[in-house]
Amino acid sequence: MGSLDTYFALVEQNKQEFVERLREVVAIPSVSGDASKRGEVIRMGEWLQAKWEELGATCKRVEPGKQNLDGEILDLPPVILGQYGNDPSKKTVLVYGHYDVQPALVSDGWESDPFTLVEKEDGRLVGRGSTDDKGPVLGWLLCAETHKQAGIEFPVNLKFCFEGMEESGSEGLDDIIIAEADGWFKGTDVVCISDNYWLGKSRPCLTHGLRGVSYFHLIVEGPGADLHSGVFGGTVHEPMVDLVHLLSRLVDNKGRIQVPGIYDQVMAVTDAEEETYESVEFSHEALVADLKNDVLIHDNERDTLKHRWRYPTLSIHGVEGAFHASGDKTVIPAKVRGKFSLRTVPNMEPRKVAELVTKFLDDEFAKLGSKNRMQVVETHGGRWWYSSPDHPNFVAGARAVERVFGVKPDLTREGGSIPVTLTFEENVKANVLLLPMGAADDGAHSINEKVDKRNYIEGIKLFGAYLHEIAATDLAAA
Ligand SMILES: C[C@H](N)C(=O)N[C@@H](Cc1c[nH]cn1)C(=O)O
Numbered sequence: 001m002g003s004l005d006t007y008f009a010l011v012e013q014n015k016q017e018f019v020e021r022l023r024e025v026v027a028i029p030s031v032s033g034d035a036s037k038r039g040e041v042i043r044m045g046e047w048l049q050a051k052w053e054e055l056g057a058t059c060k061r062v063e064p065g066k067q068n069l070d071g072e073i074l075d076l077p078p079v080i081l082g083q084y085g086n087d088p089s090k091k092t093v094l095v096y097g098h099y100d101v102q103p104a105l106v107s108d109g110w111e112s113d114p115f116t117l118v119e120k121e122d123g124r125l126v127g128r129g130s131t132d133d134k135g136p137v138l139g140w141l142l143c144a145e146t147h148k149q150a151g152i153e154f155p156v157n158l159k160f161c162f163e164g165m166e167e168s169g170s171e172g173l174d175d176i177i178i179a180e181a182d183g184w185f186k187g188t189d190v191v192c193i194s195d196n197y198w199l200g201k202s203r204p205c206l207t208h209g210l211r212g213v214s215y216f217h218l219i220v221e222g223p224g225a226d227l228h229s230g231v232f233g234g235t236v237h238e239p240m241v242d243l244v245h246l247l248s249r250l251v252d253n254k255g256r257i258q259v260p261g262i263y264d265q266v267m268a269v270t271d272a273e274e275e276t277y278e279s280v281e282f283s284h285e286a287l288v289a290d291l292k293n294d295v296l297i298h299d300n301e302r303d304t305l306k307h308r309w310r311y312p313t314l315s316i317h318g319v320e321g322a323f324h325a326s327g328d329k330t331v332i333p334a335k336v337r338g339k340f341s342l343r344t345v346p347n348m349e350p351r352k353v354a355e356l357v358t359k360f361l362d363d364e365f366a367k368l369g370s371k372n373r374m375q376v377v378e379t380h381g382g383r384w385w386y387s388s389p390d391h392p393n394f395v396a397g398a399r400a401v402e403r404v405f406g407v408k409p410d411l412t413r414e415g416g417s418i419p420v421t422l423t424f425e426e427n428v429k430a431n432v433l434l435l436p437m438g439a440a441d442d443g444a445h446s447i448n449e450k451v452d453k454r455n456y457i458e459g460i461k462l463f464g465a466y467l468h469e470i471a472a473t474d475l476a477a478a
Pocket residue numbers: 132133166167168169195196213215415416417418444
């Protein structure tokens with residue numbers, strides 16, 4: 001593969017330029033969960049479309065419709081579909097990624113402005129979206145640009161699907177994938193998604209499973225307005241007291257979900273699965289160092305991995321409407337909204353999960369004898385995904401990892417969720433490979449999110465190597 005060596009050499013040569021390109025996209029604050037940033041999310045989608053079109057791709061901008069966000073009716077950001085190359089003698093690879101990001105404020109604890117990329121001496125490229133998912137999304141573009149610059153024939157036809165709502169439940173995307181399965185996505189041989197992370201910091205991985213997510217709002221409201229706690233404390237049912245009580249009933253402090261029936265659908269661990277935990281690169285020592293404190297529940301790596309990959313979990317995220325500023329305001333909030341989510345696993349069904357959670361909270365609320373009103377709303381949900389890692393798509397991914405990093409990849413499952421993975425698999429009817437670029441300690445969704453320069457640059461090489469391996473692979477051997 002002489003042309004691949006030329007490609008690697010040019011990626012090396014362009015390293016600093018690629019950091020500047022990442023700086024340009026991080027600077028667009030495309031936060032999908034913030035109504036005031038919707039214009040920026042749309043601008044980010046338009047940026048991507050323009051760059052791909054400059055390169056010669058054919059793009060289609062699909063509008064998923066409208067969204068009601070905090071009472072404001074907003075345009076959903078466009079889904080950018082693209083096709084780069086259309087040679088019937090080549091295989092066709094569909095890549096998916098998202099150009100929206102999680103919210104980020106300096107006041108959350110960032111060391112610098114989240115939307116100004118900072119290159120640290122130790123190689124960290126710090127900025128919101130650097131690893132999730134702007135680095136990888138940009139990586140596919142830079143891979144294609146570098147082939148063109150080097151005069152190397154692009155080894156496959158590339159289709160792409162980039163969305164701007166992944167961090168907010170991928171609203172509207174399922175319908176588009178279903179509608180385009182026999183349209184834009186027709187002829188896809190394999191799918192590749194780069195939107196998760198390695199298990200450690202040195203060994204790359206291929207991922208063949210994701211957890212699902214079911215997100216809930218628990219709303220408790222009582223008086224028509226906030227009240228003075230000196231005047232009304234002890235004489236009215238306080239929404240916040242009811243809410244705190246209900247939230248505390250959902251999960252114990254060992255992570256065990258308290259909703260009856262929730263574990264009934266969880267697949268049992270098989271002997272074959274037990275073996276898969278033996279060989280992966282994962283240590284509590286490294287994890288505790290990343291966490292900055294030992295706050296681990298389990299005393300061994302295997303149980304930690306099982307609770308990340310294959311058991312359901314429940315996390316409490318926040319309370320809207322509660323007093324949260326500094327100072328000692330003596331208020332009784334009139335309406336509060338608790339937010340929590342469950343990560344779901346094979347073979348849990350989202351409908352059943354919502355039913356069990358709602359019934360449990362209804363029963364617990366009834367026990368309180370409160371005169372407040374309570375409501376449980378499932379705001380978004382996504383299904384888990386599990387696939388065999390034996391498909392030639394994974395073999396091509398493994399070969400590409402060996403070519404770039406000189407090691408065999410770990411085979412992992414992911415604790416996070418990319419709900420459209422299953423939608424692609426079911427509707428486009430092609431195998432999906434998850435090929436992450438970022439490392440375990442990147443801090444996606446957290447403060448000081450980063451991608452290491454090594455991961456970013458070698459990741460761009462990996463994308464190219466993977467496409468060349470796909471071109472050379474007999475996919476019919478599946
Ligand atoms: C794994 C992926 N990069 C990711 O972060 N996915 C999100 C998806 C989501 C669901 N609701 C909101 N965001 C996640 O796993 O939290």
